[in-house]
Amino acid sequence: MLTKKQLIEFSDEARKNYLDHISIDCVVFGFHEGQMKVLLLQPHDEKKWLLPGGFVMKREPIEQAANRILKERTGLDKIFLQQFYVFGDPDRAKFHSDLYKDTLPDHENWFSNRFLSIGYYALVDFFGVVPQPDQFSETCTWRDLDDMPELLLDHEQIFKTALDALRLQLNHQPIGYNLMPREFTMPELQKLYEAILGKKLDRRNFQRRILGFGILNRAEQPRKGGAHKAPYLYSFDLENYQNALTEGFRGGW
Amino acid sequence: MLTKKQLIEFSDEARKNYLDHISIDCVVFGFHEGQMKVLLLQPHDEKKWLLPGGFVMKREPIEQAANRILKERTGLDKIFLQQFYVFGDPDRAKFHSDLYKDTLPDHENWFSNRFLSIGYYALVDFFGVVPQPDQFSETCTWRDLDDMPELLLDHEQIFKTALDALRLQLNHQPIGYNLMPREFTMPELQKLYEAILGKKLDRRNFQRRILGFGILNRAEQPRKGGAHKAPYLYSFDLENYQNALTEGFRGGW
DNA sequence: AAATCTTTGTGTATAAAGTACACAATTGTA
């Protein structure tokens, strides 16, 4: 919660720089130890959490805005974000618009506006990034998909819609390049799919199917040193991967 | 093109009623005689064409806005519209903002604003609707997919993206309920799929696959009176159809 | 009325993909 002075400053700056009525919210998925995680912010003096979000500058392309917002609010840079839906209920941000109702008259208070929010989601390598909270947030941290805290506004719905979009993507596009380290084993990749889908897959059939997509290269040397049999290491064949991204897998018709 | 007086009136009303910076554009697909069609508007004194579009009222849910806009601009009512993408390039409506540059100063001219446009698409029964142009348009008419005129703004891109979204939908959702008459023959439904996909399908395999979805009911009596063998009539099983809409077909994983 | 043309309904053989398993190989540990 902002002080009156902070709110006035923010509102003035926002009116100067941002487009009215439009916001962006990002659902960033990460993956660690077999668990899917989502990046959340906890505002100061607030029990519930938020997805990292923000506003679009007056002459800024929206993809660029999504990237800037994610960087400003979480420190994450150069993440591929995928637009997936617009949330346009007139009362979706009621919590926010009510919050400062008594602090500042509506016409001065930026948050009294109605905002449509454009949802973006991303998949990132858990170890490749270091989340940093911004000035408005107490913490910025990963939360397990099956241990989600209560979210503010309609961010629960945005999160669920993003997860649906991600699962749909799994059916006709490759996934993992932005989420896995450069080299990984087949069981590791399988854990990613299982975490996204929320169910177990058959080890052998998974391998056959993934290899059938033709987007993986197997390294000559297996990973040594671990317990048990040394697994082969794979990396994505970037050319085929990109091709599969645009072409899609399952023809359908 | 509006006169100065019209533009002033429109801008005043728009500022009073609509949200800044947000517009909606609708891609309405229809189907007739084996051809896919798109509903287009031609503005007065203009060679190029437009998708039916408009603005969101200050406290209106966006789905409702899309329906109102479609009705206002084309006369089509109670159409199921599906949101598919937001077009947010800062210069996407340059044509519009330049159009009245010399008529009215920017701060008075509604169209000098930047607009993000939310794209919606729909499938309608060609015979169930009667397109009516609004006051801004010379004509409102169906155009063949393979005989499209030049479009204004970025509406070419919006149209193409909608077609891609539609084709994607074909792979995991049933289609046709909003597009076919209540009863139809298998070859008629097949022509719809062929028109959307832009390619021929095998008659027998098409039938098996569609029936396999379990969303069709076969009438007891075939359609008589036509030339050649009397084909069976089918109608959608609405319960299963709705179920398939939410569940999706091809499991994938 | 018979032959013919067109369109629709149904079936079948083959190939590809998806599913459910079994077993051997490797590595660390008991």
Place this chain on the structure above:
DNA sequence: TACAATTGTGTACTTTATACACAAAGATTT
């Protein structure tokens, strides 16, 4: 050295997809 855990590879079976062939029904032609 036996054992447990994990990984690599194979195989039989089922389901789905694809490519065809042929029969039936109605209108048209001869």
